[in-house]
Amino acid sequence: MRLASSVIEVIGDTPLVSLDRLTEAYGVEGSVVAKLDYLNPGLSKKDRAARGVIEVAEVNGELKPGQTVVELTSGNMGTGLAIVCSIKGYPFVAVMSRGNSEERARMMRALGAEVVLVDQVPGSEPGHVSGEDLALVEEAAEEITRQRSAFRADQFERDGNWQAHYATTGPEIWEGTDGRLDGFVDFLGSGGTFFGVSRALKERNQDIQCFIVEPEGSAVLAGETIQKPNHPIQGGGYSKRDLAFFDASVVDGYLQISGEHAAQVTRDLARLEGIFAGFSAGANVAAALKLLEGPMGGGTIAVIICDSGLKYLSTDLWG
Secondary structure: OOOOOOHHHHOOOOOEEEOHHHHHHHOOOOEEEEEOHHHOOOOEOHHHHHHHHHHHHHHHOOOOOOOOEEEEOOOHHHHHHHHHHHHHOOOEEEEEEOOOOHHHHHHHHHOOOEEEEEOOOOOOOOOOOOHHHHHHHHHHHHHHHHHOOOEEOOOOOOOHHHHHHHHHHHHHHHHHOOOOOOEEEEEOOOOHHHHHHHHHHHHHOOOOEEEEEEEOOOOOOOOOOOOOOOOOOOOOOOOOOOOOOOOHHHOOEEEEEOHHHHHHHHHHHHHHHOOOEOHHHHHHHHHHHHHHHOOOOOOEEEEEOOEEHHHHOOOHHHO
16 A cells, blocks of 8 residues: 555545345345445545545636635534645535534534534524524524635535545445445435446446435425434435436435334444444335345345444433
8 A cells, every 4th residue: 555645545446345234133145345445534424525525626616725625514514624724725614503513513623613503493402403493503504604704515505525425336246246336325425426436336337326315204205205314314314306417317215224223223233244334324224124134035125334332322222
């Protein structure tokens, strides 16, 4: 392995692991292969998007030397941006709901970010960020961007997000499985990972089936009525109906996973596979197991291990 000039250069190229112990324990036929993106420097898949957004903005001249960068985040994109901005010399302000776990704010501060925490709407539960909570964070992020003449690293709008996964994550999964892959599932936040990876995979084999994963009771993209906006799966399921990266041509279906089911599978990942992950990783694996129990039995399905369980120690996931 060559010597890297900075930690930015070691983002990506994460291991791909077969979850054979888990599939055996759940009694399903087939394979789940897990892309361990929690082993990125910022402990999440969002390091890829952070690097992509910043480097595309540098190339096209939208981001000026020394300009402040601002972003709305549930913690993972903010952590990735804190790392990339620190190394490249951009002041970074992360704007986050108080409903997200405190570990994330502490990590971003340690990495040099200024962290602005936005109060939740009355009646919201800590650890359960709703669409209404996210709207307040968006307002705060926009105001700070205006006040500081900052660059808004908008992961929901900037193509550097999905392009990073199209250029790296998708091809890495394809190469790691030698193309022997039947499906891909991903819990949707901004949509960058799902649509970037799905486009890359389907360009190589159109028959690979790609499924969007949403929280049970908050599956608006699947056309369902919102019943549980305060689900515990942080990083997505914000009831956003309009996604900039949405591309129906790569969507083969929708799966819903409850917060309780995601939490149990996350714990089983740690106990059976030694993978200490967060809620959304558990949702992804639970969705893959559901497919293997039904229409895709005997197949091989890829998932992303989105972030580390270290970011959830203050939540009831590890209580």
